[in-house]
Amino acid sequence: MVAAVETATGRSKTFLLSRVTGPVRLTTRTLDVPEGCTAGAALAELDRLWDERRAVVAVAPGSDAETRLTKRRGSVRRGDDALEVHFVDLHVLAEELASFGPEVLVREPSELRDLVDRRLRRVVAAHAGGPRG
16 A cells, blocks of 8 residues: 555545556656645554454354454454454455455445455356366
8 A cells, every 4th residue: 555645636545556557657747745644644544444444254164264364453253153354445355355265255244245246256257168177
């Protein structure tokens, strides 16, 4: 992640580098840094997002998903198979959860469940019709 000034709005924002897909363009234009646009402010904003954003997932007992997700900072057990996990970016969490395949079922939020479902369907589609082992 990188804290920067969004040129279109002049506001301080935090950008996830893995989601920047366009070409980098150099410019000689200078920008005024908004009041309070500091590394400390960016870190505080990330902490705020982490605290307020939570997902509930069911994990297969004894699975890799259970082992890894229970070790996340702030994860809390909710029942025998459910975990509440904190996150900053919904898409990053969707990628992580999709990597566990059938070991995880997203209960909430529904937007996360949909993102994971779409990722898993793309994997299935990419491997459809290929050689069978």
